[in-house]
Amino acid sequence: MGSQSKFSEEFYIVKRKAKAFCRSMAYIVCRIFPMKKNKVVFWAFEGTRGYCCNPKYIADEMLRRQREGKAEFEMVWLTEQTDAEFPEEIRAVKSTLWNRAYHLSTAKVWVGNTRTFYGTRKRKGQTYIQTWHGTICIKPIGKYRGELFPKIAYLVSKRDSDLVDYVLSGCDWCDEHYRDGLIYDGEILRTGMPRCDILMDQGRRERIREQLREEYKVPEYAKVLMYAPTFRGGSQSTNRSVKTEEATIDFEQLIQNLELRFGGEWYIFLRLHPQLAAKKQRLLTGCVSERLVDVTARQDMNELIAASDAFISDYSSAIFEAMLLKIPCFLYADDLEAYIADRGDLFWDMSALPFPLALNNQELQRNVVEFDEEAYHEELERFIVQTGVREDGHASQRVVDLIAGKCEKG
Numbered sequence: 001m002g003s004q005s006k007f008s009e010e011f012y013i014v015k016r017k018a019k020a021f022c023r024s025m026a027y028i029v030c031r032i033f034p035m036k037k038n039k040v041v042f043w044a045f046e047g048t049r050g051y052c053c054n055p056k057y058i059a060d061e062m063l064r065r066q067r068e069g070k071a072e073f074e075m076v077w078l079t080e081q082t083d084a085e086f087p088e089e090i091r092a093v094k095s096t097l098w099n100r101a102y103h104l105s106t107a108k109v110w111v112g113n114t115r116t117f118y119g120t121r122k123r124k125g126q127t128y129i130q131t132w133h134g135t136i137c138i139k140p141i142g143k144y145r146g147e148l149f150p151k152i153a154y155l156v157s158k159r160d161s162d163l164v165d166y167v168l169s170g171c172d173w174c175d176e177h178y179r180d181g182l183i184y185d186g187e188i189l190r191t192g193m194p195r196c197d198i199l200m201d202q203g204r205r206e207r208i209r210e211q212l213r214e215e216y217k218v219p220e221y222a223k224v225l226m227y228a229p230t231f232r233g234g235s236q237s238t239n240r241s242v243k244t245e246e247a248t249i250d251f252e253q254l255i256q257n258l259e260l261r262f263g264g265e266w267y268i269f270l271r272l273h274p275q276l277a278a279k280k281q282r283l284l285t286g287c288v289s290e291r292l293v294d295v296t297a298r299q300d301m302n303e304l305i306a307a308s309d310a311f312i313s314d315y316s317s318a319i320f321e322a323m324l325l326k327i328p329c330f331l332y333a334d335d336l337e338a339y340i341a342d343r344g345d346l347f348w349d350m351s352a353l354p355f356p357l358a359l360n361n362q363e364l365q366r367n368v369v370e371f372d373e374e375a376y377h378e379e380l381e382r383f384i385v386q387t388g389v390r391e392d393g394h395a396s397q398r399v400v401d402l403i404a405g406k407c408e409k410g
Contacts (some may be wrong), residue, residue, distance in 0.1 A: 002230055002265065021119065047080045079092055079093070110128040112130060128295035138348055148343065167188050199393075224268070269295045323383075354382070
């Protein structure tokens with residue numbers, strides 16, 4: 001890094017620290033308000049999404065207990081999408097500085113799947129549960145990014161992790177890698193990941209499968225492949241977006257090959273990463289195929305996975321959740337070298353993962369047609385044992401047991 005670039009970085013860090021200090025004053029002021037022993041505050045994806053991910057499944061379990069008269073909670077959700085659909089018992093609040101300061105300062109428990117805003121302060125007696133928004137990772141996070149991990153990103157991550165009391169984990173691999181990945185040295189709870197609970201519940205899967213097919217006007221008998229490319233941009237230098245008119249996958253051919261190999265009538269659910277969705281990059285699916293459906297607007301990724309019969313991604317950890325269903329999963333990484341150069345070395349040799357890897361459209365189509373189900377399931381079982389996956393569908397219950405205990409102590 002040149003001297004001018006280093007000076008610019010340091011100047012930027014000074015500005016961010018000054019802004020964080022000013023933000024922190026709002027939290028100091030809000031300490032005049034008493035902490036409420038049953039109040040729990042949630043957020044997901046820095047407020048850019050609505051009711052989704054791990055916090056949603058924890059909230060669902062809290063609501064179940066409350067409706068059965070077994071507990072009583074005051075539940076607040078910080079979001080930019082206050083018009084999104086939330087259960088009536090949950091108060092959706094615009095994620096502004098003073099709203100965050102007031103509600104976080106008066107809550108007994110915080111539950112989030114991304115970092116707090118730089119400058120957030122926690123009071124004595126509060127509990128912060130960091131659920132994170134992924135499981136096993138392909139792309140590097142935190143210290144694993146090496147020199148590509150900006151100093152300000154380290155400072156923000158470290159500051160947030162210093163506030164965290166518990167990080168959730170669903171496998172041995174996460175137990176080991178979350179320390180450097182999240183810049184965290186606190187307690188890791190081996191609860192499982194709440195958002196995976198729906199994937200382990202066959203009855204729930206069948207209900208959401210029927211619901212989504214009706215909602216998106218897909219025939220009840222049809223099969224669905226979900227394509228969920230990961231985020232490009234943000235802290236990365238590449239500006240590559242994911243739009244159907246720019247995608248290198250031949251979706252019509254893909255549908256034909258899915259029907260050739262697996263039989264039945266197939267549709268494709270196409271979903272952008274939440275950070276791309278927040279920028280409202282529209283997917284022109286109808287112009288490509290009547291059986292290519294844009295499901296980006298749907299808040300909950302794991303409901304979509306639960307309703308799917310096959311899955312494709314590139315570097316998203318979601319593929320390790322789709323594998324829990326034992327459905328065919330494929331990797332499509334047509335920009336692998338550029339992505340590694342921009343993001344840093346990946347956690348895995350992509351070709352060593354149990355999912356057939358394609359670097360271009362032709363390889364993807366061939367992997368679908370030549371899919372070996374028996375060999376695939378053998379590789380899946382090996383990988384699940386290797387990484388120590390322990391999802392059993394009861395993660396949310398364990399986390400809410402913890403929250404209820406904290407609230408009971410007052």
